[in-house]
Amino acid sequence: MLKYIVKRMVTMIPIILGISFLIFAILDLTPGDPARMILGDGATNEAVEALREEMGLNEHFIVRYFNYVKDAIRGDFGKSYRSRLPVFDEIFARLPHSFKLALGSILFVIIVGIPIGIISAVKQYSIIDTISLISAFLLTSMPGFWLGIMLILFFALKLGILPATGAGADSWRHFVLPSIALSGSGVAIALRMTRSSMLEVIRQDYIRTVRAKGAGETRIIVKHALKNALLPIVTVVGIEFGTLLGGGMIIESVFAIPGIGSMTVNAIRMKDTPLVIASITFSAIAISIINLIVDLLYVYIDPRLKTSIEQSSR
Amino acid sequence: MMIEEKTITTANKSSTKRRGQIKSIWFRYKKNKLAMTGLILMGVLIFIAIIAPLIADYEQDAVSQNMKIRLQPPSIEHIFGTDQYGRDMFARIIFGARVSLAVGLASVVISSVLGILIGSISGYYGGMIDNILMRTMDVLLAIPSIFLAIAIVAALGPGLINLLIAMSISYTPGFSRIVRSSVLSVKNQEFIEAAIACGTKDNRIIFKHVIPNAIGPILVQVTLSIARAIIHVSSLSFLGLGVKPPMPEWGSMLAEGKPLMRDNQYLVVIPGIAIVLSVMALNLIGDGLRDALDPRLKN
Numbered sequence: 001m002l003k004y005i006v007k008r009m010v011t012m013i014p015i016i017l018g019i020s021f022l023i024f025a026i027l028d029l030t031p032g033d034p035a036r037m038i039l040g041d042g043a044t045n046e047a048v049e050a051l052r053e054e055m056g057l058n059e060h061f062i063v064r065y066f067n068y069v070k071d072a073i074r075g076d077f078g079k080s081y082r083s084r085l086p087v088f089d090e091i092f093a094r095l096p097h098s099f100k101l102a103l104g105s106i107l108f109v110i111i112v113g114i115p116i117g118i119i120s121a122v123k124q125y126s127i128i129d130t131i132s133l134i135s136a137f138l139l140t141s142m143p144g145f146w147l148g149i150m151l152i153l154f155f156a157l158k159l160g161i162l163p164a165t166g167a168g169a170d171s172w173r174h175f176v177l178p179s180i181a182l183s184g185s186g187v188a189i190a191l192r193m194t195r196s197s198m199l200e201v202i203r204q205d206y207i208r209t210v211r212a213k214g215a216g217e218t219r220i221i222v223k224h225a226l227k228n229a230l231l232p233i234v235t236v237v238g239i240e241f242g243t244l245l246g247g248g249m250i251i252e253s254v255f256a257i258p259g260i261g262s263m264t265v266n267a268i269r270m271k272d273t274p275l276v277i278a279s280i281t282f283s284a285i286a287i288s289i290i291n292l293i294v295d296l297l298y299v300y301i302d303p304r305l306k307t308s309i310e311q312s313s314r
Numbered sequence: 315m316m317i318e319e320k321t322i323t324t325a326n327k328s329s330t331k332r333r334g335q336i337k338s339i340w341f342r343y344k345k346n347k348l349a350m351t352g353l354i355l356m357g358v359l360i361f362i363a364i365i366a367p368l369i370a371d372y373e374q375d376a377v378s379q380n381m382k383i384r385l386q387p388p389s390i391e392h393i394f395g396t397d398q399y400g401r402d403m404f405a406r407i408i409f410g411a412r413v414s415l416a417v418g419l420a421s422v423v424i425s426s427v428l429g430i431l432i433g434s435i436s437g438y439y440g441g442m443i444d445n446i447l448m449r450t451m452d453v454l455l456a457i458p459s460i461f462l463a464i465a466i467v468a469a470l471g472p473g474l475i476n477l478l479i480a481m482s483i484s485y486t487p488g489f490s491r492i493v494r495s496s497v498l499s500v501k502n503q504e505f506i507e508a509a510i511a512c513g514t515k516d517n518r519i520i521f522k523h524v525i526p527n528a529i530g531p532i533l534v535q536v537t538l539s540i541a542r543a544i545i546h547v548s549s550l551s552f553l554g555l556g557v558k559p560p561m562p563e564w565g566s567m568l569a570e571g572k573p574l575m576r577d578n579q580y581l582v583v584i585p586g587i588a589i590v591l592s593v594m595a596l597n598l599i600g601d602g603l604r605d606a607l608d609p610r611l612k613n
Contacts, residue, residue: 014449015449015452015453015456018449018450018452018453018456019453019456019457022453022454022457023457023465026465026466026468026469027465027468027469029469029470030468030469031471137594137597138590138594140597141541141590141593141594141597142586142589142590142593143545143548143549143586143589143590143593145549145552145568146548146568146582146586146589146590149568149572149575149582149586150582150583150586152575153575153579153582153583157575157576242458243458245458246458246459246460246461247460249460249461250460250549250552250553253553254572264461264464265464265553268464268465268468269468271468276465280457280461280465283457283458283461284456284457287456287458288456
């Protein structure tokens with residue numbers, strides 16, 4: 001098992017190198033001179049030239065990239081061009097906000113999507129089933145940021161029961177609306193997946209056997225059916241976590257949350273190369289780690305998979 | 315001469331069979347009421363987008379400012395009201411449909427063509443080429459597609475064409491993956507072996523035999539991707555990275571309306587409904603297509 005984890009970690013290295021190279025190259029094409037941006041328009045050409053020399057911007061692109069990687073291996077990911085702070089400080093200052101947002105929406109996906117999906121499957125073709133399928137369909141057709149705007153309109157401006165913007169350090173209340181907005185499509189996907197996966201399991205023979213033996217309906221569903229229906233559900237929830245990181249960016253800007261997403265958008269606009277590379281690589285690493293955790297969860301849910309994983313790591 | 319005739323007849327035969335297949339797919343699709351609703355809805359939206367210049371004047375209604383009639387709520391004269399610059403919201407919505415639908419469609423067509431090329435080469439040849447292409451795609455896939463699109467737009471500068479390029483690049487890896495896996499599932503079947511044994515050239519095998527047999531899942535993915543692309547166009551425009559103002563676009567209309575939404579709810583409600591309707595239509599078509607292409611999948 002450990003071998004498998006280590007192997008997965010090792011395969012991440014070329015991907016991370018690839019991402020950093022790609023972002024480095026894309027931002028290098030971006031018009032604008034970072035040295036000029038740092039010093040402002042009033043600076044003399046000599047001062048800009050001196051700073052360019054100091055930052056190593058006059059070197060060839062490939063040389064600069066290798067220098068960057070060399071520093072990164074030693075743990076120095078550079079400083080933000082704008083704030084002159086180490087990029088790691090910038091990222092970790094914003095991480096709690098993004099993390100709370102992602103956690104909140106995963107929570108919604110799990111506590112709303114999965115139970116409704118189960119009810120939908122158990123009461124197939126009932127009114128509850130129809131309503132939940134229609135709402136799931138509407139949610140998948142709705143951009144998260146518009147859902148966010150509608151939520152602000154209704155819960156913050158009309159009813160005034162929840163705050164519309166800002167990530168107040170004081171309470172969870174600021175994260176309720178953004179989390180719902182971000183979780184919208186995830187809830188819909190989890191709901192549909194749970195429903196179809198449960199429908200498949202419910203019809204199997206062993207469920208009939210359990211029922212014949214006189215087990216209660218709740219026990220059948222939760223203990224026997226759900227356990228076997230869980231695998232595809234875990235997969236989609238895992239994939240959703242990845243999209244949450246990307247989608248979080250727009251939700252963060254709708255609700256003015258100072259998280260990693262909104263920081264990245266601003267950094268891209270400001271051509272703050274070190275910050276952009278670090279934050280995008282960071283998101284990619286986070287996604288790969290989540291994928292790894294999902295794969296490990298498979299083994300926990302279905303121990304039969306352990307052999308196939310151990311074989312693949314040989 | 316003889317041989318030529320023979321090939322012509324077999325070609326005819328296979329084309330009637332093909333037409334028969336398309337016909338039966340259409341037959342199954344037609345029976346699906348929701349899918350037909352989606353198709354009709356999409357048809358109406360495309361029709362409105364095409365005849366937009368006949369309904370409203372682009373310069374006068376959708377772009378030029380008219381401060382005398384700013385922020386008028388929906389009325390008979392302006393059925394969707396006017397925005398803070400006195401521009402007619404209805405005109406902006408229908409011209410915005412052109413941008414959203416065109417960019418959504420074009421970016422998916424470009425990326426699916428690229429994806430079909432990369433995916434089929436990679437899946438068909440395997441080995442070294444497969445490894446290089448797929449590892450490159452892995453790198454692109456590891457970056458959330460919206461981040462990738464933003465970075466490319468930042469490099470190229472905002473604007474319609476650059477938005478299109480950015481979105482096409484960010485969708486290509488997903489398509490190559492799907493095409494590759496469908497090619498792999500077709501590749502080892504006997505009729506491909508037969509074609510190889512007949513001495514058919516590789517590119518002919520790929521385009522004539524492999525791709526047509528792998529097209530089903532790709533087609534479904536294309537429809538659903540256009541839906542996603544429309545959401546992405548509006549998201550990028552909402553962040554100010556899409557089309558340049560004053561060009562009307564649903565996402566940028568939402569961004570302009572958001573600061574004023576407390577007293578003018580229609581400014582943010584109407585463009586959102588336009589997005590939801592078009593995405594919904596495409597999702598319905600995609601789901602219907604999936605059921606029609608493979609009836610076994612329906613639960």
